[in-house]
Amino acid sequence: MSTPNISKGGILSSKPIPVKRFVTELEDVMKLYDLEMPEDNMRHWKVAIIGSINTPYSEGVYILDIIFPDDYPFKPPDIKFETKIYHPNISTSGKVCLGMLTDWKPIYQMKDVLMLIVDVMSKPDASDPLNHEAASLYTNNRTKYLQTASEWNTRYALM
Numbered sequence: 293m294s295t296p297n298i299s300k301g302g303i304l305s306s307k308p309i310p311v312k313r314f315v316t317e318l319e320d321v322m323k324l325y326d327l328e329m330p331e332d333n334m335r336h337w338k339v340a341i342i343g344s345i346n347t348p349y350s351e352g353v354y355i356l357d358i359i360f361p362d363d364y365p366f367k368p369p370d371i372k373f374e375t376k377i378y379h380p381n382i383s384t385s386g387k388v389c390l391g392m393l394t395d396w397k398p399i400y401q402m403k404d405v406l407m408l409i410v411d412v413m414s415k416p417d418a419s420d421p422l423n424h425e426a427a428s429l430y431t432n433n434r435t436k437y438l439q440t441a442s443e444w445n446t447r448y449a450l451m
Contacts, residue, residue, distance in 0.1 A: 321403050
């Protein structure tokens, strides 16, 4: 992904952007992940994360679509998987079940949110599912779950 052009404006909002906070978070995230800003909009990030080794998502490239609300950092960003993924805690539409986003605090940083998403990919929690089919397989037939998740990884995330 290319390095974004940082500007003070925002296509999605007319409110001022907390530029210093965004730049700091942007720099931190770019040290760990590939990141783009569609239309050079600081409020819209596309971040590529790599599936961890020894998981069914191994070496898959997963694109997250992240949109920051007007009142960020006081409200959490909206994060969705753009890349299809078979996982108990990620809906078929890409929504992520992550307690950090539900119980958001302004001190949270995007690099930590992204690291937690990678961690959740490695350690599903079938007790709090968004994808009930995947959760059921994870609980009742782990082999079939791993096979299905790996097939989706091959089909949608391997480049």
